[in-house]
Amino acid sequence: MTRRAVVIGTGHYLPERVVENAEFEDKLDTSDEWIRSRSGIERRHIAADDETTSDMATQAALAALTDAGLEGSDVDAIVLATSTADLTFPSAATMVQAAIGMTKGFAFDVQAVCAGFVYALSNANALIASGQANRVLVIGAETFSRIMDWTDRSTCVLFGDGAGAVLLEAQDQPGTTDDRGILATDLNSDGRYKDLLYVDGGVGTRSTGHLRMQGNQVFRHAVEKLAQTAHTALESAGLGADDVDWIVPHQANIRIIQGTAKKMGLPMEKVVVTVQDHGNTSAASIPLALSVGKKRGQIKEGDLVVTEAIGGGLAWGSVVLRW
Numbered sequence: 214m215t216r217r218a219v220v221i222g223t224g225h226y227l228p229e230r231v232v233e234n235a236e237f238e239d240k241l242d243t244s245d246e247w248i249r250s251r252s253g254i255e256r257r258h259i260a261a262d263d264e265t266t267s268d269m270a271t272q273a274a275l276a277a278l279t280d281a282g283l284e285g286s287d288v289d290a291i292v293l294a295t296s297t298a299d300l301t302f303p304s305a306a307t308m309v310q311a312a313i314g315m316t317k318g319f320a321f322d323v324q325a326v327c328a329g330f331v332y333a334l335s336n337a338n339a340l341i342a343s344g345q346a347n348r349v350l351v352i353g354a355e356t357f358s359r360i361m362d363w364t365d366r367s368t369c370v371l372f373g374d375g376a377g378a379v380l381l382e383a384q385d386q387p388g389t390t391d392d393r394g395i396l397a398t399d400l401n402s403d404g405r406y407k408d409l410l411y412v413d414g415g416v417g418t419r420s421t422g423h424l425r426m427q428g429n430q431v432f433r434h435a436v437e438k439l440a441q442t443a444h445t446a447l448e449s450a451g452l453g454a455d456d457v458d459w460i461v462p463h464q465a466n467i468r469i470i471q472g473t474a475k476k477m478g479l480p481m482e483k484v485v486v487t488v489q490d491h492g493n494t495s496a497a498s499i500p501l502a503l504s505v506g507k508k509r510g511q512i513k514e515g516d517l518v519v520t521e522a523i524g525g526g527l528a529w530g531s532v533v534l535r536w
């Protein structure tokens with residue numbers, strides 16, 4: 214038997230305020246047409262002034278627990294992917310821990326920007342596989358609205374806020390490619406590309422800073438690296454693209470999503486797409502798409518799901534799991 218990390222619950226949270234593309238037309242030299250055609254984004258949710266990353270993460274975590282019929286006290290660990298934690302420390306994960314009434318176990322943040330959720334999922338899988346935890350909440354939550362330069366049309370129209378969560382549980386499986394649970398992971402980073410996507414603030418500058426991105430340069434890396442990491446993870450699972458039921462990609466740009474699916478030889482009918490409604494929510498985008506995809510009736514038990522993401526670092530990776 215093989216100890217696998219199986220998804221037993223999903224949930225998400227989106228802030229109430231929805232900002233349509235047209236709202237930017239009054240303030241910036243941009244248009245709904247440009248944003249839609251270049252990115253596929255139509256609207257995004259923006260957190261209220263008093264709403265934090267840990268608040269949204271808590272709501273997503275509670276929804277995932279409800280979905281699984283469990284409570285905070287049933288969880289051993291929280292791994293929370295974010296680049297926009299409420300405070301420099303403690304981690305947003307420990308704030309969620311307190312908020313969901315979990316008084317044992319451990320909680321920590323993972324920071325790999327838009328690739329954060331695949332990094333968190335991979336780490337949670339290792340915790341379960343090694344027997345260090347039996348149930349792990351894996352959360353992606355971001356308030357990128359707080360690090361936007363709202364005068365920079367090349368970035369501020371692209372991002373949004375939100376949170377998603379999955380609850381993983383250790384289950385003994387036969388040890389074949391038909392097993393439920395995480396079957397393979399692949400993580401990569403290359404720090405030489407720091408200047409393509411970064412925040413120009415932090416502890417070193419005593420400021421929060423703003424996101425800076427050379428979008429077209431990131432784009433050039435994205436399709437190739439995403440298709441490659443998905444291929445590597447599938448291969449290490451002993452599977453191929455033909456076995457895939459759903460790609461659940463990081464939702465940054467519909468053209469990247471389409472290009473990656475094409476490179477993998479898969480039709481868009483097999484891709485969960487939420488970018489039009491959420492924009493780029495960084496580490497939150499994949500768990501949001503998993504939760505929405507399940508609610509829409511797209512992802513069902515037994516389906517083979519491939520997640521892939523790339524972001525600042527550059528950091529990128531993929532996780533192959535059977536739902």
Ligand code: UT7
Pocket residue numbers: 242243244247248251252327366367368370371427428429430431432435465466469493495523524525
């Ligand atoms: O999630 C983390 C990873 N990030 C990503 O995956 C983002 C990857 N990059 C992208 O999604 C795309 O590169 C963008 C959507 C950011 C931009 O699309 P693009 O087709 O690469 O456009 P571009 O950056 O080459 O810019 C084309 C033109 C430029 O004008 P000129 O220099 O050709 O005159 C920009 O100044 O579009 C201009 N532009 C805009 N025009 C209207 C940039 N932003 C805007 C805007 N409205 N909001």
